[in-house]
Amino acid sequence: MKTRITKIIATCFLFVSVITCIFNIATIKQGYEVNRIKTDQRVVMLTFDDGPTTDDLDILNILKSENIHATFFMTGVNLAKYKTDQNVKVVVDRIIKEGHTIGNHTYNHNEYIHNEKKLIEEIQKTNQLIENAYVENNVSILKKEIPVRLSYLQYFKGIDFVEKQVGIKYLVRGYLGTDYNEEITGKNKIINQYMSHLSPGKIFVCHTRSYAKVWLPKLITNLKEKSYSFAAFRDDAGQMDSYKKYGKLVF
Template sequence: MLIILSLILYSSKVKIKTLKTSLSYEINTNKQLEISTKILKLSIIELQTNVNDLNKTINTLVVGTKPIANTLKTGEKEVYLTFDDGPSDNTSKVLEILKDNNVNATFFVNGHPGYEDIYKQIINQGNVIGNHTYSHDYKTAYSSISNYNQDVNKLNSFLEGIGIPRPTLMRFPGGSNNTISNNYGGKDIMNKLTSEEIKKGYQYIDWNVSSGDAEKMTESKDIIIDNVMRGSKGMKSIVILFHDSNPKTTTAQALPIIIKNLKERGYVFKTLSINSPIIHFK
C-alpha cells in the first residue's frame, strides 16, 4: 500500500514538474512574441516613413525630369520668352513689341515701387509674372532659407498689394546653379533651396537659351540676336533668358527681329505655367 502511494505521489510530482516546464516555456514564448510584435510594429512605422520619403523623392524626380516638349506633336516647336529683373522703363518698350507681334512672355520680376502700372500692364496684356525675389540682392536672398523665403514673400505681398495674385513660378537670381550664393548661405544653399521651394508648391524655371544680354551692362543688339538664333538651333522647346532692367535697351531693339526669325522657323510662342516643360539646372 505504501509503495503504491509513493508511486502515485512520485508520478504526480513528475506531472507537476512537466506542467511547470511547459508553462514556463509558454510564458517565455509569449514574452518573445510580445517582443517580436513590438519590433514588427516599429519596423512597420519605419517602413511607412521610408515609403513617405520615397514618395517625396519620386515626386521631386518626376517634376525634375519631366521631359521637355512632352506635349508637342511631331514637327511642333515652342518658345517661351522670359524677361528678368524688371520692370523698368524698358519693360514698356518690350510690352509694346510683344503686343505688335501678337505674342506673350513671362516676366520674372523684382520689387520696383513706382512701376505699379507696368506690373498691371504685363498681366493685362496676357503675360505671366513669376517671382524673382524682391531684392535680387544675393546677400539678402541667399544668406539662409528663411531669408530667401522672406524676400520671396515680400515680393508676393507687394504684388498682392497692387492686385496681382501670388505667382506659382519663380526663378532664382543667377539661376538655380549659381555659386555666388555659396558665399552667403554655404556650399549647399542652392540644393536646399531648390527642394524647399518645390515642397512649398512653387515651380522654378531656369533657361536653355541665353540671349547673353547680361554679359555686359548693354550688349550689342546683333550679338543678342546671334546668341538666340544660334543657341536655339535644332531645339524643339526653348526657354530664352532676356533682361528688361533699365540698361538693357538693346534687348528691346533685338526683340522684333528675334520674334520674326523664330516665327519663320515655325516656333509657337507660349507663356510659362506650372505645367510647362521644366528646365532645371539643379
C-alpha cells in the same frame, strides 16, 4: 603601424571628400545651366528679368504688335514702387492686362547660397506684392502658382527645402545669354546667342533693358521664320499652366 593605418584612413577620407565636393559642384553647374519645356513642338518661352521699370514699355509694345505673351520676373524692390511710382504702376498694370505673367525674381536680387531662410522671406515678400498687383487689376491668382526664378539663375542644394517651404510650383531657369550687357554684346551677337541655342521647348532668359527694342523684333522675326510659337504661363482663361499643352517643365 597604427599611425600608418590612421594616415591611410585620413588620406582615403580626404580623397572621398574631394570627389564628393567636385561631384556636388558639377551637379550645381549642370542644374544651373538650363531648364525647358519637354516637347517636340517648335515652341519657345520668352522671359524678361529685373523689372518692372519703364524699359518694359518698349518690350510690351513689341510683344503686343507680335501678339506674343511673355513672363516678367520682377524683383520685389522694384515692384514695391507700384504704390508710389505712377510709371511703375502703368508698366505692371499693362503686363497684367495684356495677358502676360508676373514671376518672382527675389526681393533684393542677392546671392542666397547657404541662406535659405533669407531666400524664403524674400520670395514670400515678393509673392505678396505680386498678388497685390493682380488683385488691383481684378485678377485672382494663387501664390503657389507664381513662377519663381532666382537672381543669377542660382541653383543649389538648399533650393529643394526652399521650394517645399514656399510651395513653389514653377522654378524657372532657362538659357541665359548676355543681352544684359549690350555695350559688349551688341544686337547681332545677342540674336545669335539665342538662335544658336534654339530647340523645341527652350526658355530664353532676357532682361528688362531699353536696348531690347533694338534686337527683340529681329529675334521674334527669326523665330517666326523657323515656325516657332510662343509658350506662356497665363492664358486668356487665367490658367497658370498654359504652356502644358506643349509639355512638362523639366530640369
